[in-house]
Amino acid sequence: MAIIVLYTVYSALPFAWVGTLSLRSTSEISAAHFAWPEVWHWEKFRVAWVDSHFASYFWNSTLVVSAAVAIVTLLGAAAAHGLARYDFPGNRLIYFILFSSIVFPPQILLISLFQVLVGYNLYNSLIGLTLVYVSLQLPLTVYLLEGFFARIPQDLFDAAKIDRYSELAIFFRIVLPVGMPAIATTVILNFIQLWNEFLFAVVLISDDESSTLPVGIRHFMGDYFQDIGMLATGMMIAVLPVVIVYAFFSERLIQGMTAGAVK
Amino acid sequence: MFLAPALLVYAGLTAYPVLRTIHDSFFTIADMDAATFVGFDHFQEVFRDPTFWAAARNTAIWSLLAPLLDVVTGLLLALCLYARVPYARFLRVAWFTPVLLSYVVVGILWVWIYDYDWGIVNVALRALGLGAWAQAWLSDPRLALGAVMLTHLWKWAGFNMVVCLAALHSLPSEVLEAAELDNCGWFAKLVYVIVPMLRPTLVNLFVLAFIGKMKVFDLVFIMTDGGPLWATETVSTYVYKRAFNWNTFDLGYPSAIAVVWFVVVVAFVLLFNRLLQQKERLEY
Numbered sequence: 001m002a003i004i005v006l007y008t009v010y011s012a013l014p015f016a017w018v019g020t021l022s023l024r025s026t027s028e029i030s031a032a033h034f035a036w037p038e039v040w041h042w043e044k045f046r047v048a049w050v051d052s053h054f055a056s057y058f059w060n061s062t063l064v065v066s067a068a069v070a071i072v073t074l075l076g077a078a079a080a081h082g083l084a085r086y087d088f089p090g091n092r093l094i095y096f097i098l099f100s101s102i103v104f105p106p107q108i109l110l111i112s113l114f115q116v117l118v119g120y121n122l123y124n125s126l127i128g129l130t131l132v133y134v135s136l137q138l139p140l141t142v143y144l145l146e147g148f149f150a151r152i153p154q155d156l157f158d159a160a161k162i163d164r165y166s167e168l169a170i171f172f173r174i175v176l177p178v179g180m181p182a183i184a185t186t187v188i189l190n191f192i193q194l195w196n197e198f199l200f201a202v203v204l205i206s207d208d209e210s211s212t213l214p215v216g217i218r219h220f221m222g223d224y225f226q227d228i229g230m231l232a233t234g235m236m237i238a239v240l241p242v243v244i245v246y247a248f249f250s251e252r253l254i255q256g257m258t259a260g261a262v263k
Numbered sequence: 264m265f266l267a268p269a270l271l272v273y274a275g276l277t278a279y280p281v282l283r284t285i286h287d288s289f290f291t292i293a294d295m296d297a298a299t300f301v302g303f304d305h306f307q308e309v310f311r312d313p314t315f316w317a318a319a320r321n322t323a324i325w326s327l328l329a330p331l332l333d334v335v336t337g338l339l340l341a342l343c344l345y346a347r348v349p350y351a352r353f354l355r356v357a358w359f360t361p362v363l364l365s366y367v368v369v370g371i372l373w374v375w376i377y378d379y380d381w382g383i384v385n386v387a388l389r390a391l392g393l394g395a396w397a398q399a400w401l402s403d404p405r406l407a408l409g410a411v412m413l414t415h416l417w418k419w420a421g422f423n424m425v426v427c428l429a430a431l432h433s434l435p436s437e438v439l440e441a442a443e444l445d446n447c448g449w450f451a452k453l454v455y456v457i458v459p460m461l462r463p464t465l466v467n468l469f470v471l472a473f474i475g476k477m478k479v480f481d482l483v484f485i486m487t488d489g490g491p492l493w494a495t496e497t498v499s500t501y502v503y504k505r506a507f508n509w510n511t512f513d514l515g516y517p518s519a520i521a522v523v524w525f526v527v528v529v530a531f532v533l534l535f536n537r538l539l540q541q542k543e544r545l546e547y
Contacts, residue, residue, distance in 0.1 A: 015364070076269065110502070131272075134276075138277075197365075243360075254425045
């Protein structure tokens with residue numbers, strides 16, 4: 001029992017502590033690092049949003065992540081459908097090649113992606129980062145969706161053929177609606193992973209104006225290392241969307257995370 | 264064809280960059296347009312580079328120790344929840360939340376926690392009268408790697424927990440009840456019934472964690488930037504530094520490191536696959 005309490009302290013207290021820091025001013029924090037907020041400085045969120053660049057980081061993140069998730073979901077679903085439903089030579093080979101890139105260490109892509117994006121004038125651009133994010137999440141998306149799509153009963157497709165649905169209509173009017181639970185799971189999983197992505201963002205974006213939240217926080221930390229209170233507020237801004245998504249879709253999210261690992 | 268767009272993205276942004284990195288590793292690329300062919304020079308240099316070996320050693324320690332800790336902690340936490348301790352719903356959320364935080368947030372937070380003057384670790388030690396044990400956790404070369412590893416465990420234990428919990432719930436309850444009837448102690452039940460039945464999941468988690476640790480970058484980059492004295496340098500941070508931070512202006516050499524590490528990771532994954540398949544065959 002004591003161990004459970006201790007572990008909970010270890011696991012939950014640090015984040016709760018940042019929560020209190022985000023509501024206290026830096027001078028209050030320097031006076032006492034571990035105190036309950038006496039005055040709740042909610043205005044710090046407005047200050048972080050308006051006076052520093054957190055609003056622009058936030059919108060950059062939102063833009064890149066939502067575009068990337070939308071594209072990767074559509075491309076991934078199409079590919080998963082193709083792999084799950086059509087029997088053609090090389091089917092398993094393509095699946096294996098896509099899937100194996102999940103284990104690639106990122107450095108093998110990092111340097112040459114930098115060169116490629118510079119070559120196409122997409123370095124420092126949100127479009128470039130979006131494309132890279134699509135390619136990063138594609139294998140996982142195809143892997144999760146293929147497993148689900150393969151279990152859709154063939155009868156549905158036979159019935160659709162009798163009703164003279166075209167191949168595209170089958171995809172949009174049968175596969176996507178029936179596969180919605182799995183698609184929702186991948187959307188949530190991809191959203192959280194990309195929202196938190198740091199390595200590629202820091203290499204492929206150097207302008208402060210185009211930075212996503214993780215990189216922006218890092219910039220802010222470089223410039224105002226001492227301003228612990230404001231940094232904590234910025235961290236909370238970065239974390240809140242993920243926590244909200246988790247609050248509403250925790251079951252789906254956990255399903256997605258466990259789908260790959262439970263056998 | 265439904266596959267075409269995905270394959271196009273894959274070819275352009277995954278397959279081509281991998282091949283290009285392999286190609287680059289045979290060249291010295293001082294600026295974007297001028298590359299000089301140097302054959303295997305970079306590879307010879309990599310194996311003579313003491314910093315690479317330090318980074319490889321740290322990454323190896325991390326990849327071998329941490330997955331065990333992750334999986335064991337995750338399994339124990341899952342067992343607590345499975346045994347329906349009070350407040351299980353609250354505890355599950357409290358234990359899982361760190362998984363959701365980005366490495367940047369986690370890194371900054373733990374830099375504060377380890378702060379020498381006011382970090383909670385040292386403050387707590389001093390309050391307990393153990394002030395002599397207070398340490399500069401992240402600037403002591405002997406402690407830094409362990410401190411960063413502990414932070415990584417903090418983030419990932421919750422993930423292992425939910426996976427173990429899902430696996431526990433899918434176990435046939437008859438077996439556990441039978442063990443109960445046989446008056447099996449909880450420890451014996453854990454070792455002889457639960458662990459063997461969860462073995463495929465646990466092994467999977469171990470391999471996933473192992474691959475993850477081989478790639479560790481973000482946390483080190485934020486918390487220590489590989490310091491002090493390369494005590495926490497990992498292969499990923501070293502490649503990043505050589506490519507983008509050092510004034511060596513050569514993208515070829517870091518590419519060579521990346522290729523070496525790529526081969527190492529793929530070799531390990533293949534090795535695990537082989538080992539696991541053999542065991543699986545033995546079992547059935």
